[in-house]
Amino acid sequence: MIRFIIALFAVLALSACKEDGPTVSNEASPGGLEYTLVHMSGHQDVTIRVAWPTDWTYREGVNETAPIVGTQLILAGGAEGYPAGVAGERFADLNSEGHLVSTTDHAMGVLIFEKIHMDETIEIANAHIRAPVFDEVWFNRIRDGISRNMAEARSHPAHRGYDAVRWAVLGNHPLRRSLSLDEPRAFENLVRDDVVHWHAETITRSPDSIVIAGEVSAEQAGAAIDALFEDLPGKSREINRHVVPDFAPRRILLHIPDSETANLAFIAPLPPTRLGHEEEDILVVSALGGDEESVLFEAVRTGLRASYSFSAGIDSFSREHRLLFMAGAVETSKLTAAEKTVSEAYTAFLEEGLPGDLDALKAPILSIIEENQSFVDTLSAAVIQSNLDGHDPREALELDERMGSVTSETVRERLDASYPSADDFIVIAVSSDADALPGACVISHPIDAADCL
Numbered sequence: 001m002i003r004f005i006i007a008l009f010a011v012l013a014l015s016a017c018k019e020d021g022p023t024v025s026n027e028a029s030p031g032g033l034e035y036t037l038v039h040m041s042g043h044q045d046v047t048i049r050v051a052w053p054t055d056w057t058y059r060e061g062v063n064e065t066a067p068i069v070g071t072q073l074i075l076a077g078g079a080e081g082y083p084a085g086v087a088g089e090r091f092a093d094l095n096s097e098g099h100l101v102s103t104t105d106h107a108m109g110v111l112i113f114e115k116i117h118m119d120e121t122i123e124i125a126n127a128h129i130r131a132p133v134f135d136e137v138w139f140n141r142i143r144d145g146i147s148r149n150m151a152e153a154r155s156h157p158a159h160r161g162y163d164a165v166r167w168a169v170l171g172n173h174p175l176r177r178s179l180s181l182d183e184p185r186a187f188e189n190l191v192r193d194d195v196v197h198w199h200a201e202t203i204t205r206s207p208d209s210i211v212i213a214g215e216v217s218a219e220q221a222g223a224a225i226d227a228l229f230e231d232l233p234g235k236s237r238e239i240n241r242h243v244v245p246d247f248a249p250r251r252i253l254l255h256i257p258d259s260e261t262a263n264l265a266f267i268a269p270l271p272p273t274r275l276g277h278e279e280e281d282i283l284v285v286s287a288l289g290g291d292e293e294s295v296l297f298e299a300v301r302t303g304l305r306a307s308y309s310f311s312a313g314i315d316s317f318s319r320e321h322r323l324l325f326m327a328g329a330v331e332t333s334k335l336t337a338a339e340k341t342v343s344e345a346y347t348a349f350l351e352e353g354l355p356g357d358l359d360a361l362k363a364p365i366l367s368i369i370e371e372n373q374s375f376v377d378t379l380s381a382a383v384i385q386s387n388l389d390g391h392d393p394r395e396a397l398e399l400d401e402r403m404g405s406v407t408s409e410t411v412r413e414r415l416d417a418s419y420p421s422a423d424d425f426i427v428i429a430v431s432s433d434a435d436a437l438p439g440a441c442v443i444s445h446p447i448d449a450a451d452c453l
Helices: 008-012 066-076 086-094 115-130 136-154 157-170 174-180 192-202 218-228 278-289 295-303 332-352 358-371 376-388 393-404 408-418 446-451
Strands: 023-028 034-039 045-053 097-102 106-114 209-214 251-255 262-270 310-316 322-330 426-431 441-443
Touching: 023 218, 023 393, 034 218, 034 376, 034 393, 045 115, 045 218, 045 376, 066 086, 066 097, 066 115, 066 136, 066 192, 086 097, 086 115, 097 115, 106 115, 106 376, 115 218, 136 157, 136 192, 157 174, 157 251, 157 262, 157 426, 157 446, 209 218, 209 376, 251 446, 262 332, 278 295, 278 310, 278 322, 278 332, 278 358, 278 393, 278 408, 295 310, 295 322, 295 332, 322 332, 332 426, 358 393, 376 393, 441 446
Parallel strands: 034 209, 251 426, 251 441
Antiparallel strands: 023 034, 045 106, 045 209, 097 106, 262 322, 262 426, 310 322
């Protein structure tokens, strides 16, 4: 639906290894770079995560496809001393991994490697983030591949429905264009210099957060981080992420005559994660539409006697603009009935709170935490998310305790304070029948949703 998401079960996997007592401390490297050290005894692997801030996706006058192509091209496209494609092969030899991912607010980089290969892994990574070649052949290959993938995605009715939601909420703001990647010829018009420009202003010595996790001392960690950031430029510009979404409730039907199935989705805003209460949100979404025992699944399967299911989840346009969604495939003839059923089930859920025993609902979540409690990469991911939210990074070590402290009362408070009523949702249907949702704003193309009031 939306590229940048903090995935629910990725969040559930973030935990600490209690038996060895991991510790978290804020440090500074000899070169003056601030970072968070997660010391975890007994691990041969080390992970370094970096969040470089960007507002590229919020700006006019830049090609919105540059970050998604650039993040894939940096390691693949060669660097000073490394022909194109060599880095990936050498990383495989070393059993190392390196990834750079574009989100709306950051370029998120991660290195995962065995400690014995730390020096060479960091040397390769530094060369590629400091002096990438951006080989033209690889540039064309990656750009064209992503373009084909996006064209394929846009052929699916549900995808086009979410495109319509973004038009309704964001209009023609650059953030919408960056999320949908649907501007005509955007990929075709991307040139290598666009990626060079994006890289020069984004990959600097001024990240929002650096986290290193593993059995490393502060001395070793500081030296590794200075080596990774060696000769990178300083901050080049101030970040400005201005956008004012319009979440006013509307009912929209996107008419696609050749659509074989109908889709129905409800979208409404939630507070950003920096304001807390993620544990309550995880439990709410799980109970509402997380599995075959959830409220929405039962309502649709039983109430409509349908063979399809309805789910709920949390997504986002950006770190600041988070979404609650309820969505599923629907028989075209039952679209109106499905809207009513889901709306009534959600209203009852808001009034009654979490169904069943709270401890039973927590149990599978706590089990996931326990199963994943010793992974260096997932713990570092938890810490960097805490840092980006302005929280104490030690919260990442306490996810099980925080989940355990959730009560029916705190969930009730969260539902009352932060969750929309059934009438507050944007409802978007995709159907081959233009009359399947009486009273809705009927459109033929996602862009038309911007005019639905």
